[in-house]
Amino acid sequence: MTINTKDLQTSGASRTIISVDAMGGDRGPAAVVAGIGLSASKNPAIGFIVHGDAEVLKKLIKKRRLESVCEIRDCLGVVTMDAKPSQVLRNGKDTSMWSTIEAVRNGEATVAVSCGNTGALMAISMIRLRKLPGVNRPAIACLWPSLSKSGFNVMLDVGADIRADEQDLLQYAMMGASYARNGLGIARPRIGLLNVGTEEHKGRAELKAANDLIASHAEQAGIDYVGFVEGGDIPSDRVDVIVTDGFTGNIALKTGEGTANLISQQLRAAFKHSPLSRLAALLALTSLRRLSKRIDPRRVNGGVFLGLNGTVVKSHGSADETGIAAAIKLAFTLAEIGFSDKLAARVASSAASPQDAQEMGNLDGNQE
Amino acid sequence: MTINTKDLQTSGASRTIISVDAMGGDRGPAAVVAGIGLSASKNPAIGFIVHGDAEVLKKLIKKRRLESVCEIRDCLGVVTMDAKPSQVLRNGKDTSMWSTIEAVRNGEATVAVSCGNTGALMAISMIRLRKLPGVNRPAIACLWPSLSKSGFNVMLDVGADIRADEQDLLQYAMMGASYARNGLGIARPRIGLLNVGTEEHKGRAELKAANDLIASHAEQAGIDYVGFVEGGDIPSDRVDVIVTDGFTGNIALKTGEGTANLISQQLRAAFKHSPLSRLAALLALTSLRRLSKRIDPRRVNGGVFLGLNGTVVKSHGSADETGIAAAIKLAFTLAEIGFSDKLAARVASSAASPQDAQEMGNLDGNQE
Numbered sequence: 122m123t124i125n126t127k128d129l130q131t132s133g134a135s136r137t138i139i140s141v142d143a144m145g146g147d148r149g150p151a152a153v154v155a156g157i158g159l160s161a162s163k164n165p166a167i168g169f170i171v172h173g174d175a176e177v178l179k180k181l182i183k184k185r186r187l188e189s190v191c192e193i194r195d196c197l198g199v200v201t202m203d204a205k206p207s208q209v210l211r212n213g214k215d216t217s218m219w220s221t222i223e224a225v226r227n228g229e230a231t232v233a234v235s236c237g238n239t240g241a242l243m244a245i246s247m248i249r250l251r252k253l254p255g256v257n258r259p260a261i262a263c264l265w266p267s268l269s270k271s272g273f274n275v276m277l278d279v280g281a282d283i284r285a286d287e288q289d290l291l292q293y294a295m296m297g298a299s300y301a302r303n304g305l306g307i308a309r310p311r312i313g314l315l316n317v318g319t320e321e322h323k324g325r326a327e328l329k330a331a332n333d334l335i336a337s338h339a340e341q342a343g344i345d346y347v348g349f350v351e352g353g354d355i356p357s358d359r360v361d362v363i364v365t366d367g368f369t370g371n372i373a374l375k376t377g378e379g380t381a382n383l384i385s386q387q388l389r390a391a392f393k394h395s396p397l398s399r400l401a402a403l404l405a406l407t408s409l410r411r412l413s414k415r416i417d418p419r420r421v422n423g424g425v426f427l428g429l430n431g432t433v434v435k436s437h438g439s440a441d442e443t444g445i446a447a448a449i450k451l452a453f454t455l456a457e458i459g460f461s462d463k464l465a466a467r468v469a470s471s472a473a474s475p476q477d478a479q480e481m482g483n484l485d486g487n488q489e
Numbered sequence: 490m491t492i493n494t495k496d497l498q499t500s501g502a503s504r505t506i507i508s509v510d511a512m513g514g515d516r517g518p519a520a521v522v523a524g525i526g527l528s529a530s531k532n533p534a535i536g537f538i539v540h541g542d543a544e545v546l547k548k549l550i551k552k553r554r555l556e557s558v559c560e561i562r563d564c565l566g567v568v569t570m571d572a573k574p575s576q577v578l579r580n581g582k583d584t585s586m587w588s589t590i591e592a593v594r595n596g597e598a599t600v601a602v603s604c605g606n607t608g609a610l611m612a613i614s615m616i617r618l619r620k621l622p623g624v625n626r627p628a629i630a631c632l633w634p635s636l637s638k639s640g641f642n643v644m645l646d647v648g649a650d651i652r653a654d655e656q657d658l659l660q661y662a663m664m665g666a667s668y669a670r671n672g673l674g675i676a677r678p679r680i681g682l683l684n685v686g687t688e689e690h691k692g693r694a695e696l697k698a699a700n701d702l703i704a705s706h707a708e709q710a711g712i713d714y715v716g717f718v719e720g721g722d723i724p725s726d727r728v729d730v731i732v733t734d735g736f737t738g739n740i741a742l743k744t745g746e747g748t749a750n751l752i753s754q755q756l757r758a759a760f761k762h763s764p765l766s767r768l769a770a771l772l773a774l775t776s777l778r779r780l781s782k783r784i785d786p787r788r789v790n791g792g793v794f795l796g797l798n799g800t801v802v803k804s805h806g807s808a809d810e811t812g813i814a815a816a817i818k819l820a821f822t823l824a825e826i827g828f829s830d831k832l833a834a835r836v837a838s839s840a841a842s843p844q845d846a847q848e849m850g851n852l853d854g855n856q857e
Contacts, residue, residue, distance in 0.1 A: 202688075240686075240691075266751070267751075268751065280685060283685060283692065283693055317648060317651060317735070317736055317739040317740065320570075320571050323608075324651065324736070325651055325736065351740075351743050352741065352742065352743025352744035352745075352746070352747055353743040353744070353747035353750070354747065355744055355747055355748075356747050356748060356751045357747065365740075367685070368685055368692070368693065368737070369737060371685040371720070372683060372685065372719075372720045372733075372737055372741050373720065373740055373741065373744045374720065375720025375721040376720035376721070376741045376744045376745050376748075377720075377744050377745070377747075377748045378721055379721035379723055379725065379745075380723075380724060380744075380745045380748040381748055381752065382721070383634070383635075383724040384749065384752050386636075388756075401769040401770070403769075
């Protein structure tokens with residue numbers, strides 16, 4: 122019934138295999154399979170290992186005629202959104218999330234995608250994939266729509282760990298730079314450290330220490346360190362990579378998404394206000410679609426776990442099929458450019474020469 | 490040449506006097522006087538004491554024919570944006586900022602407005618106005634456009650202090666509730682504590698402690714405590730008051746503003762894209778203006794310092810005349826409802842009965 126990984130790889134010549142957790146998202150497996158369908162229709166070069174309740178998945182996959190690109194791994198356990206990471210580590214071996222990471226660990230898939238519980242996903246990833254030598258705290262990096270030439274800025278950590286000392290922040294700067302080079306094609310990324318002001322005396326003690334530390338490593342690492350940046354600079358053209366601790370980064374990310382959602386809602390309401398504004402909306406349809414595509418948080422869905430032996434993409438818990446497809450697209454891009462190995466080399470050389478200079482790949486490319 | 494405060498008060502029957510720092514903003518005294526002009530044209534019930542270089546101010550005020558509503562206080566010193574608060578406390582007695590606060594301390598004005606250096610303004614306010622008995626850390630509260638019925642949510646602290654322990658956070662909850670009652674007319678404000686997740690085990694230790702503390706005081710204080718909220722909830726209808734430390738709050742505030750600015754820019758660009766979209770923009774002009782008014786951060790310009798003997802409104806450093814006028818409007822509203830006394834009573838009763846239940850006033854009212 123289900124095909125095995127070998128079939129997947131051979132049938133698609135050189136398919137890139139993505140391991141997908143079908144359970145645990147707010148919208149359940151139907152949305153995940155719909156997202157797989159969307160991806161598959163746009164990019165035939167992806168094969169999927171899909172983890173979850175086989176009974177349910179078989180029906181969903183059949184309905185969308187995805188049998189030839191999907192292999193099902195039956196797992197009965199589901200990590201709930203409110204599960205504690207420590208509990209999941211103890212009792213979560215039968216879950217779809219665990220199985221999803223295991224496929225990357227075994228080398229069956231190149232990248233894992235899950236829209237489940239972030240804390241549990243990071244905990245399982247750390248235990249099963251292990252941290253890269255030299256990395257203290259892995260981080261989650263996200264892409265932020267921006268005025269920069271690439272259209273995106275990288276921000277990290279957005280939620281792997283609520284703490285970060287100056288050494289962690291330095292490492293985030295280096296990992297973020299590698300992501301910007303490989304993912305966005307920026308040869309010499311501009312790095313900023315998030316603070317409540319740009320003056321050097323402001324902020325917490327660890328931020329002042331990190332400010333000095335990153336500055337002293339900038340030349341050697343081939344980055345432009347721009348110093349402290351503020352919340353308003355996150356979507357600006359002043360920086361390519363914004364470095365912060367996971368508590369602050371998570372709040373900023375969700376605040377930005379919340380603001381964008383509020384404005385989108387009100388924009389729609391404004392255009393339904395009168396017959397004249399409805400006519401206007403019709404005339405401006407293309408422009409509005411372009412804008413909405415640009416600011417829609419679903420289109421840049423996917424936080425990437427950095428600092429592990431293997432790549433994991435965390436999709437938004439509430440992602441719909443568009444969001445899931447965006448996360449899969451990101452996973453595919455990272456797999457294609459061999460990001461995991463490049464990042465490992467970069468961390469191993471502990472901020473030496475910029476040897477992971479961009480070779481290819483732009484996350485806003487055509488692959489889907 | 491310049492009229493004195495007594496004249497100001499008598500000439501306008503019962504004018505409310507606002508003390509305005511004309512220096513120290515990014516755009517200089519011309520923008521501040523322009524903002525005063527805008528306010529004066531909309532609301533004849535305000536008198537102004539304007540602090541700064543008298544030579545410069547005299548010309549600006551004369552040009553706009555504001556002599557009858559403005560008294561000038563000559564001060565040669567200016568607090569720069571990068572000045573350290575400690576330096577300003579030592580050597581800043583001749584500055585326009587110091588003089589602005591002094592007018593509130595002396596009872597000549599009811600509320601002070603400045604768009605200068607936030608840290609210095611808070612330091613001078615704390616030294617000259619002093620903290621309310623029982624308040625450990627004063628906070629800066631801002632209004633956030635939201636889906637709530639009042640159209641705004643209150644968030645605090647957005648930058649008075651980068652630290653806050655559980656007792657501070659409890660006090661912020663009580664002060665924020667008083668602000669929401671008096672400023673927004675919400676009888677029983679819903680209070681949320683900003684965190685990286687809504688589950689009880691998430692976040693830093695002081696947040697877990699504050700969560701318990703605020704919950705245990707909610708009934709007595711006449712508030713609805715909704716528990717942890719996330720960044721995405723800030724502009725939502727789930728809460729009226731968002732409580733956080735000044736570091737996180739400042740980052741969130743500026744991130745929200747940055748996102749709104751980015752989208753506004755792109756919206757304008759979208760409507761200039763083609764002749765058709767320009768026509769559409771023309772047709773949708775009213776709707777777009779309504780939207781832009783709603784999301785324009787300048788229209789809700791003004792952080793209020795809470796926890797002092799006297800009210801101080803901190804305008805955005807980069808505020809233009811629209812922003813300055815919004816800050817003055819906010820100052821006027823707070824002066825009219827006697828907010829300073831009500832807050833003091835609330836803090837004195839240390840979270841007792843909701844005796845400062847709303848009597849009047851809505852910050853989105855008609856006064857300007």
